[in-house]
Amino acid sequence: MALNDPKRLRLIPYTREKNPLRGGFSAAVKFNARAEDLLGVKEGVRYFRYHDGPIPVKGDPVPDSEYEVLATFESHVMQKGESVTPMYGMPAVIYGRYGKGKVLVSVMHPEYFPSTHDVLGAGFRPLVGRPISFTYPKKQPRPLRVAYYAGEIDRTGNTRAAVRDALAIAERPDVDVTFVSGEQIAEGALDHADVLLIPGGLRDKMSQAARTLIAAFAAEGRRIVASGAEL
Numbered sequence: 001m002a003l004n005d006p007k008r009l010r011l012i013p014y015t016r017e018k019n020p021l022r023g024g025f026s027a028a029v030k031f032n033a034r035a036e037d038l039l040g041v042k043e044g045v046r047y048f049r050y051h052d053g054p055i056p057v058k059g060d061p062v063p064d065s066e067y068e069v070l071a072t073f074e075s076h077v078m079q080k081g082e083s084v085t086p087m088y089g090m091p092a093v094i095y096g097r098y099g100k101g102k103v104l105v106s107v108m109h110p111e112y113f114p115s116t117h118d119v120l121g122a123g124f125r126p127l128v129g130r131p132i133s134f135t136y137p138k139k140q141p142r143p144l145r146v147a148y149y150a151g152e153i154d155r156t157g158n159t160r161a162a163v164r165d166a167l168a169i170a171e172r173p174d175v176d177v178t179f180v181s182g183e184q185i186a187e188g189a190l191d192h193a194d195v196l197l198i199p200g201g202l203r204d205k206m207s208q209a210a211r212t213l214i215a216a217f218a219a220e221g222r223r224i225v226a227s228g229a230e231l
Contacts, residue, residue, distance in 0.1 A: 003015055003054065010062060011065070011098050012096065013058065013061050014059050014094065015056070015058075016054040016055075016057075017055040017056070017090070022050070023052065024049070024052065025075075027050035028047055028073070029045065029071050029074065029092045030045045030072055031043055031070060032070060032071065038126045039070065039125055039126065040122050041119055041122050046116065048110055048112070049112035049116075050075075050108045051109065053109075055090045055091070055107060056105075064099050065096060065097060065099070066096050067103075068094070068095060069091045069093070069094055070093040071092040072090060073087040073089070073091075073092050073107075091107065092107050093105070093106050093107070095126060102127050106123065113189075113192040114176035114178060144174055144175045144195060145175075145193045145195070146169060146176065146178070146193065147185075147192075147195070147197065148162075148197045150179040150181065151183070161199075169197075178192070178193070183210075185209075185210040186209045186210055190213060193217075194222055194223070195224070196217060196222070196223070196224045197225050198225070
């Protein structure tokens with residue numbers, strides 16, 4: 001909406017990149033030293049949910065404005081179409097001034113995973129002078145991140161039990177729970193998890209792509225739990 005294109009707000013001097021849609025996946029994003037100064041986000045690479053967002057490229061100037069790039073993509077992935085389209089070095093977070101106001105634009109979705117909520121709150125720091133805290137219950141600085149596999153629960157008749165169990169886990173102050181499907185696992189959802197919880201009987205219904213990533217998840221020393229028994 002902020003792009004300098006027809007039917008958009010024309011707040012930033014960037015237009016939409018013309019490459020085809022890439023699909024959704026966990027994208028590597030590199031924050032620079034300026035981002036650490038303005039946002040308080042440590043310089044370096046973090047992983048965020050990306051889903052077909054327009055990649056900004058320089059467009060026509062916007063009067064009475066000035067902008068700088070705070071983070072760039074470190075990814076080179078395409079899930080849809082026939083060819084790979086580059087993302088390396090392209091803007092992921094842009095900050096600047098429009099008239100008397102301030103603008104911060106994010107291409108990725110920091111609200112998607114609990115592990116990136118801190119960046120969402122930090123985005124308000126240069127706009128209002130402080131990071132924003134959210135209304136969800138305050139937890140430990142680094143809660144256990146649990147990915148709850150829910151790709152098949154609507155087909156098993158055990159939906160109520162699965163939701164009840166997940167909510168019970170989420171009530172713990174030291175745990176964050178995110179529901180994931182096999183497709184989301186293939187798109188990188190496990191990058192943000194410490195534990196994968198699989199309700200009984202669902203493991204055999206996963207795609208081969210999801211199983212391969214789950215095996216890699218386990219090989220890294222992270223845990224997989226099914227029906228309360230560690231595998």
